[in-house]
Amino acid sequence: MDALFVPLASAIGASVDQIKLISCLLIACPLGSLFIRIPASQPNLKHLFNLLVSVFFFIPVLDLSRGFVQLLGSVLGTYYIAANVKGPNMPWMVFAFVMGHLTVNHIIRAFYNLSYETFEVTGPQMVLTMKLTTFAWNVWDGRTAPENLDKWQLQKRVTKYPTLLEFLGYSFYFPGVLVGPYLDYASYMSLIDESLFEGKRSPSSTRSIPDGRKRVAYRKMLTGLVFLGIFVVLSPSFHYGIVITPWFMTQGFLYRMAYFQFSGFIERSKYYAIWTLTEGASILTGLGFTGYGPSGESTWEGAANVKILEIELPSNFKVLLDSWNINTNIWLRECIYKRVTPKGKKPGFRSSMLTFATSAFWHGIATGYYLTFFFGGFITTxxxxxxxxxxxxxxxxxxxxxxxxKRIYDLIGTFASILILNYVAAPFMLLNFSDSIEAWRRLHWYGFWMIGSTLAFFWLGGSSFLKALQKKEGKVAEKMMTPESHVMPPPLDDVAEELKELQQRMKE
Structure with a gap:
């Protein structure tokens, strides 16, 4: 099908793979409207629809037949392991199987030095890795006594093992099969049988699907297209790689700083584009329904993977990180952070470091990822x-x-968060060690100065001074979550306990 895409790619100035990917995301929108028309009484038809659309994406459109076979191998392997291994090591066996497969493909990609303009199997495989490892833990939770599970685990546990067709439909749910969003098996099945809508019936329909779905979905699609246009037009001139060009150093420092910050926004716009496009397609299938607003309108926030305003205008860095790659944060929290913590103990340093390491390996083997995540630990602290x-x-x-x-404090927090975000994200996009270090050098290491001076102040007596000042003024510090809470919020029960402790302290 390249003959359909090559002329368009040449006219726009984008790679053929990028045009193919965007075309698949756009095609998913009308296909989502077809999917939701399949009645809940025909669940196998819905599963088959997902599988066939994904096959269409991978083979004739993207020309990734070998990649699809690899993904199918991960799916079938997980299906067999989860069904036949009954012991507590089953989820970790699935994790080692799919994460090991993903890492091998990351190594192959690095060996052939494939740019991110080339779309190949690792992108969809990253999404599938989250799905399959989550499924394994959900199955294990289904074999565990309910009193030993938290709220999320109880809601998502799998007590009835799926048929192979059900599992294939889940694994290859077409709106998210290429770039996400990832979803758990229980959420997928609630979409298939329409229990997601909790029996709420639209006045204009004989089915339970709420009104307002198309309005929200096509608004998301329009948002995605706007950001896609921004990226296509401006990315040739505004990108993190501009920092390591000779031209960049001929400019004044303040101009370089402003240019760099704007380049960060343009770099993020491609993620805003693809994630809002897939969110719109997911909503058209019915995924993402979260109830009704105060005016009775339906809300569709459950398929979101990014909150753009909270990223570009955050009140602090934690708000920013909580709003980025939301579903990956959930996966890291539920399948890594909480699972590596010994029973009866609260997550600590070991849990945090294992989670950060998992996130880094999941993204790939480029040293830029590790520079970003390592420095990110100091930022959250x-x-x-x-x-x-x-x-x-x-x-x-x-x-x-x-x-x-307080408003000045929030304004400073917003400004500082954006500066730090762009500084720490540069290696994530530049990927190799030498380019990343050179970019930071040309920015005069401003991120290290900001974070380093903050940590030095608090660790060299600032914390004690401010605590004393709080006590003098009758203020009580909020009890904080762990530094990595942006990807691993504590269980709801722990939050309730902390609130009780805070209330008691305020009374005292």
């Missing part, structure tokens, strides 16, 4: 210290309006 020691001093009393001091 600095943010936690600011929130625990400095923020209570600017909070207004309960019920009082926001003060000018």
């Amino acid at each position: 600095a943010g936690r210290l600011c929130r625990a020691n400095l923020r209570p001093l600017v909070l207004p009393p309960p019920g009082a309006p926001t003060t000018i001091t």
Whole structure:
């Protein structure tokens, strides 16, 4: 089918693979409207629809027949392991199987030095890795006594093992098969049998599907196309790689800083484009329904993988990270962070480091990923210290309006978060060690100065000083989550316990 895409790619100036990918994402939207018309009484037809559309994407369109066979191998292997291994090591066997396969393909990609303009199997395989490892844990939870599970595990546990067709339909759910969103098996089956809609019936329909789905979905699609246009037009001139060009160093420092920040926004716009396009297609199939708003309108927030405004205008770095790659954060929290923690103990340093390592390996083997994640640990630590020691001093009393001091604090937090985001993300896009270090050098290491000076202040007496000041002014610091909470929020029960402790401290 290249004859359909080569002329378009030449006219736009994009790679053929990029045009193919965007075409698949756009085709998924009208196919989503067809999918939801299949009645819940025909579940096998829905599973088959997912499988056939995914085969169409991979083989005639993307020309990834070998890649599809590899994905199918991971799916069948997981299906066999989860069904036949009954012991507690089953989820870890699945994890080693699919993550090992993914890592091999990451190595092959690096060996052939394939650019990210080339779409190959590792992108879909990253999504599938999250699906299959989550499924394995859901099956294990289904074999575990309910009293030993938390709320999420109870909701997502699999007690009835799926048929092969059901599992193939889940694994190859077509709106998210290429770039996400990933979903768990229970959510997929609630979409198939329409229990997701909780029996709410649209006035204009004999089925339970709520009104407003198309309005939200096509607004998401339009948003994705806008960001896609921004990226196509501006990315040749604004990208992180511009930092290591000779031209960049001929400019003044303030101009370089401003140019670099805007380049970061343009780099992110491609992710905004593909994730909102897939979110729109998912909503058209019915996925993402989250109930009804105060005015009775249906809400569709469950398929979101990114919150753009919270990323570009965050009040602090934690809000920013909570809004980026949302579904991956859920996977890391539920399948790694909580699972590597010994029973009866709270997650600690070991759990955190294993989770960060998993995230790095999942992304690939490029050293830029590890530079980003390693520095990210220090960033989240600095943010936690600011929130625990400095923020209570600017909070207004309960019920009082926001003060000018608090607004200034939030404004500084927004500005600092964007500066740090672009600094730490540069290696993630530049990938190799030498380019990443050179980019940071040309930016005069400003991110290290910002984070390093913050940590030095708190570790060299600033925390004690601010705690004393809080006590003097009758303020109480918020009890914080762990530094890695942006990808691993604590269980709801732990949050409730912390709130009780905070209330008791405030009474005292």
